[in-house]
Amino acid sequence: MLIDLRSIPPHGLTARGEEAPSIIDIQDPGAEFYRPIQYDLDISLAGNILLVRGRLTTVVRFTCSRCLKKFEAPLEIKDFQVQREVTDRGETIDLTDDIRTDIILAVSVKPLCQPECRGICPSCGQDLNQGSCDCSVERSVSPFAELDKIKF
Numbered sequence: 384m385l386i387d388l389r390s391i392p393p394h395g396l397t398a399r400g401e402e403a404p405s406i407i408d409i410q411d412p413g414a415e416f417y418r419p420i421q422y423d424l425d426i427s428l429a430g431n432i433l434l435v436r437g438r439l440t441t442v443v444r445f446t447c448s449r450c451l452k453k454f455e456a457p458l459e460i461k462d463f464q465v466q467r468e469v470t471d472r473g474e475t476i477d478l479t480d481d482i483r484t485d486i487i488l489a490v491s492v493k494p495l496c497q498p499e500c501r502g503i504c505p506s507c508g509q510d511l512n513q514g515s516c517d518c519s520v521e522r523s524v525s526p527f528a529e530l531d532k533i534k535f
């Protein structure tokens with residue numbers, strides 16, 4: 384995203400638009416970017432400091448880190464902020480790297496399709512969200528432990 388400093392009026396401006404998902408060029412099989420990155424930014428110049436604040440939103444196709452299922456989830460960065468000293472008012476500032484960095488940071492946590500995702504059985508590959516497999520019966524704690532949980 385390019386900002387032409389000459390286009391910023393004294394009271395600042397609001398920029399809304401979108402960037403192609405290809406600006407997020409990460410080799411992360413856990414998070415796939417295929418929808419545009421939308422921005423809604425307040426841009427102003429204070430002396431020779433460029434100030435950018437606003438919101439970035441997109442939708443990411445994640446791969447659950449436990450069960451490997453693909454799922455889509457919105458991603459929102461509410462406090463995107465850039466401050467940059469400018470030397471020449473005729474300059475054009477490129478914010479693409481700043482946007483990329485913030486988004487990559489935001490998806491660096493291990494994604495889960497649901498907070499309670501039970502994952503897949505390491506021995507037979509059964510998706511434990513859809514039901515338990517025979518091997519997990521032997522491995523898991525006694526049925527009484529399950530009963531205790533129900534009581535609570």
Ligand SMILES: [Zn+2]
Nearest residue numbers: 447450496500
């Ligand atoms: Zn999952």
Ligand SMILES: [Zn+2]
Nearest residue numbers: 504507516518
């Ligand atoms: Zn199993």
